[in-house]
Amino acid sequence: MQTPGSKSDLTSMWGVAPIAPIHLGYDSLAVHQRALSGRGYKHILLMADIHAMMSNGLTWKDINSRRMYYEYYFTQICGIQSDCIYGSSFQTRPGYTEDLYFLLSQLPFEAVRDSKQAGDEKPTSAWVVYAIMQCLDIAHIAPKVDLIIAEPGQKRIYRLLDAMKEIKTIQANRPLIPGIFDISPSFEYVDYCHDIFGRPLSESTSNSRISVHDSPITLRRKISKMNAPEKQKKTGERINALLEHYKNSVFPWNPLVKVLAAGKDHDYTKYEDFELDYLSGAIHPNDARESLFNYLESRLREIQRGFEKGITNWIDLTRLQLPSDY
Amino acid sequence: MRRWPKRVLWGVAPTGPVHFGYAPHLGLLRIFASHGSEIILLIANYHGFLDSNKTQLSEISKKTQIYKQTFIDLGVPKRWLIETNEFYFTPTYFRGLMEHTANLSAEEVYISAKTTLRSAAASNINKTVGDIIYVATQIYDVKYLDVDCVMSGLDEADIYRYGLPKLSPATDYVYLPPTPGLLGPEMHSCDKADNILPLRAAPTQIASAFGKSDTFRQYHCNFTLPLLNGTSSAFSVSAEIALFKLIRGQK
Numbered sequence: 001m002q003t004p005g006s007k008s009d010l011t012s013m014w015g016v017a018p019i020a021p022i023h024l025g026y027d028s029l030a031v032h033q034r035a036l037s038g039r040g041y042k043h044i045l046l047m048a049d050i051h052a053m054m055s056n057g058l059t060w061k062d063i064n065s066r067r068m069y070y071e072y073y074f075t076q077i078c079g080i081q082s083d084c085i086y087g088s089s090f091q092t093r094p095g096y097t098e099d100l101y102f103l104l105s106q107l108p109f110e111a112v113r114d115s116k117q118a119g120d121e122k123p124t125s126a127w128v129v130y131a132i133m134q135c136l137d138i139a140h141i142a143p144k145v146d147l148i149i150a151e152p153g154q155k156r157i158y159r160l161l162d163a164m165k166e167i168k169t170i171q172a173n174r175p176l177i178p179g180i181f182d183i184s185p186s187f188e189y190v191d192y193c194h195d196i197f198g199r200p201l202s203e204s205t206s207n208s209r210i211s212v213h214d215s216p217i218t219l220r221r222k223i224s225k226m227n228a229p230e231k232q233k234k235t236g237e238r239i240n241a242l243l244e245h246y247k248n249s250v251f252p253w254n255p256l257v258k259v260l261a262a263g264k265d266h267d268y269t270k271y272e273d274f275e276l277d278y279l280s281g282a283i284h285p286n287d288a289r290e291s292l293f294n295y296l297e298s299r300l301r302e303i304q305r306g307f308e309k310g311i312t313n314w315i316d317l318t319r320l321q322l323p324s325d326y
Numbered sequence: 327m328r329r330w331p332k333r334v335l336w337g338v339a340p341t342g343p344v345h346f347g348y349a350p351h352l353g354l355l356r357i358f359a360s361h362g363s364e365i366i367l368l369i370a371n372y373h374g375f376l377d378s379n380k381t382q383l384s385e386i387s388k389k390t391q392i393y394k395q396t397f398i399d400l401g402v403p404k405r406w407l408i409e410t411n412e413f414y415f416t417p418t419y420f421r422g423l424m425e426h427t428a429n430l431s432a433e434e435v436y437i438s439a440k441t442t443l444r445s446a447a448a449s450n451i452n453k454t455v456g457d458i459i460y461v462a463t464q465i466y467d468v469k470y471l472d473v474d475c476v477m478s479g480l481d482e483a484d485i486y487r488y489g490l491p492k493l494s495p496a497t498d499y500v501y502l503p504p505t506p507g508l509l510g511p512e513m514h515s516c517d518k519a520d521n522i523l524p525l526r527a528a529p530t531q532i533a534s535a536f537g538k539s540d541t542f543r544q545y546h547c548n549f550t551l552p553l554l555n556g557t558s559s560a561f562s563v564s565a566e567i568a569l570f571k572l573i574r575g576q577k
Contacts, residue, residue, distance in 0.1 A: 054424045092417030101414070102383065105376050105456035109432075112455050125435050125462045126427035128455045 012036050012147040015046035015087075015137065018066035019056050021315050022073050024210045024296075025193045025201045027248040030078040032190045033149060034252070043082040046141060047071055050087045051133065054126035065314045069307075073212070077306050085141060091133065096140050103132050103164065111163040115156045131157045135164060138183050145185050152189045153202070193248050198227035198238030210245075210296065211320045212303045213312070218322040219300060223293050228285040231278070242288055243278060247271045250295045257295070261287035330361040331475035331498060335468060337368035340389040341380040342515030344396040346523040346535070347505035349546070351477060352400070353554035353572045354500065358475075359406075366471055367406040369393050372414055376460035377444050380516060386411070396526060401575045408471075414463070419470055426466045427459075429492055435461045438488035441481045444516075465489030468497055479504055481512075503549070506541040525573065532566035 014033055016026075036043045049067045052058060058066075071084045090096055112128045134157050138145050148158070161183055195204035210222055228242035229235045250257055251271040259266045259274065261283045268274040277283045336351055359365050371390045374381030381389055394407055413419045436453065439461040440446040445453045464485055468476050475498040476486060483501040490497050507513040507521035515522075523535045523542075536543035547565050554572050563571075571577070 050421060050424050053421070054428050057428045060421060060425065088417070088421065092420050094415035097415045097420050101372060101376065101456070101459070103455075104459050105379060105454055107455050109436075109453040109455055109458065113432075123432050124428055125430040125432045125458050126424060128432050128458055129424065129427060132455065 010041050010146040011044060011142050011144060012041040012149060013044040013046055013138070013141065013145050014149040015048045015134065016070060017048040017052035017055060018063065018070035019052050019058065021320060022070065022212050024212065024245070024249045025195070025204070027252070028193050029149065029151065029190050030074060030080060031248055031252040032188070033080045033082070034078065037081040041147060043080065044141060044145070045071070045074055045080060045082040045084045046087060046137060047084055048087045050091050051130055054130050062314070069311045072307070072311055077303055087137065090140050091137070096136070099140070100129070100133060100136055103136060103167070104129065106167045107132060107160070107163055111160065115160050131160055135160045138185060147186045147188060149188050149190060151192050155189065158187065193244055194239050194241055196222050196226045196241050198234065198241040206320055207322055207326050212300060213315065213317050213320050214300060215321055216297050219297055220293055221322050223289050223296070226289065228289065230285055231281050233279070242285060242292060243275060245292055245296070246274060246288070249299070250292065253299060254295060259283055259288060259291040331358065331363050331473070333364045333366060333471070333473040334358045334475045334477060335366045335368060335471055335473040336477040337370040337373070337464065337467065338393065339370045339374040339377065339380070340393040341374040342517070343522055344393055344525045345513055345515060346525050346527060347513040348525050349505070349569060349573050350502050350550045350553055352402070352525070353550065354477065354502070356575050357554065363475070365406045366408055366473060367397065367402060368467065368471070369407060369409045370464070372410045373460050373464065376456035376463070380444055400526060400573055410463070410467070413470070422470055423463060423466050426469065427462045430462055430465070430489070432458050434488060438484045441484065461485055465493070469493045474498060475500065477502070506539060506545050508535055508539045508542055529564070529566040529570045532569055533564070536566065
């Protein structure tokens with residue numbers, strides 16, 4: 001039986017803007033969220049459809065097909081137990097927009113611009129609203145959100161919550177936004193996976209990350225190019241992408257992982273054991289590449305089979321495959 | 327022959343008194359209407375709020391009613407009057423606005439409105455995100471309300487010069503020069519009372535204002551009346567009575 005204050009009363013949330021074809025860079029976040037139900041959280045997957053429209057110049061029609069695709073992938077294919085809520089289902093309610101216009105009129109422009117990624121000093125009008133909406137969502141999506149899952153780049157945006165709390169001192173008698181100024185969820189920041197060269201995903205291209213739509217040929221070529229220094233976890237600034245793909249894209253999805261090395265099968269149930277063998281030299285990168293291909297090819301095949309007809313019609317799959325001269 | 331627009335938009339933010347500076351706008355709307363144009367007189371109540379709280383949230387409703395009632399008293403058909411809060415909170419408008427704002431640079435938007443934004447004019451007022459969105463809504467309103475001609479004061483012309491080319495289809499525009507104040511060079515709602523003449527002023531008040539400011543008199547005799555009459559000598563009564571009648575749509 002649940003008791004008040006037990007973890008089952010807690011709500012967690014992750015928001016994603018459905019924009020581009022999905023890649024394995026999301027695996028770290030997906031794995032983290034799959035574990036939330038075991039930790040007792042009732043999880044919300046926020047499909048930030050209006051945010052997607054604002055940030056990429058996509059039309060509403062474009063977004064419609066993408067959000068269905070994202071929802072299906074994360075809930076049905078990745079198995080994240082959650083309530084999937086479309087941003088447009090509550091962000092266009094009068095109560096939400098009224099709160100938003102109020103916040104817009106109070107928040108200093110400089111505070112919002114500071115929440116933008118460094119290096120991008122000329123935000124669009126949409127972007128400044130985007131950031132405020134992302135914070136306001138927390139107050140409107142559920143009666144109370146206790147835990148936000150996000151990637152570290154979002155820290156700048158969530159700092160706006162502090163600026164919102166400043167408003168309280170001058171507008172305390174405002175009858176709107178019940179509870180918004182009391183928002184104090186916890187945050188768990190989870191890095192995206194890196195690309196095949198071991199660089200941050202923000203520096204990747206479709207040629208340097210593994211798409212869930214990759215053909216076996218493209219997948220094999222990408223794995224062959226992976227940054228995989230022997231017996232090392234990284235080379236300079238680049239992390240060992242081969243190890244990371246095992247950690248996030250193989251082990252969490254397979255109860256038993258077999259790696260054939262020097263003519264012998266090595267069985268693992270835990271990534272850490274595999275990593276120890278790799279770093280000791282018992283597993284050579286080339287052997288690990290071959291097994292990685294087998295596991296990912298099998299997983300991608302399942303994913304591609306799982307997509308219902310129509311869900312991926314908006315994707316030009318031929319453009320996702322690696323060019324022959326790459 | 328020049329085609330008259332199908333739908334004309336003029337927006338006014340209910341921040342202070344309904345003043346005489348609106349006389350040429352109102353008269354021109356009547357001319358458009360007489361040629362078959364559909365008129366939208368937008369009471370942009372949320373603009374006043376977003377623009378550095380020129381209108382406090384708690385006052386929006388009251389000020390909107392004052393503006394609407396004044397225009398109705400002056401003979402404006404009720405069907406012309408729309409408030410921004412009738413549609414700003416609808417899903418269709420909000421979604422469209424967000425889609426539209428993706429094409430607008432925040433800095434460029436702000437610069438386009440430097441002559442109208444309170445925060446741009448006053449060094450002690452912080453620029454807020456509301457400034458940006460106020461201008462973005464002003465541009466998007468043209469598209470949402472599906473008008474093919476927008477009318478505004480010259481002080482707002484830069485907003486439309488920046489924003490209208492980003493909308494499709496193309497929209498015509500009419501920019502009217504600012505009305506002189508009774509004391510200063512321009513008359514604005516947020517001015518002190520002695521610089522303002524109410525739009526519903528009686529002929530005697532108009533005549534008195536002419537006596538206070540020759541610039542004000544010359545503007546209305548040499549610009550407003552000829553604009554609305556088509557010729558500077560077309561009125562057979564005194565200028566104050568002619569203006570009084572034109573504002574009310576009386577012959």
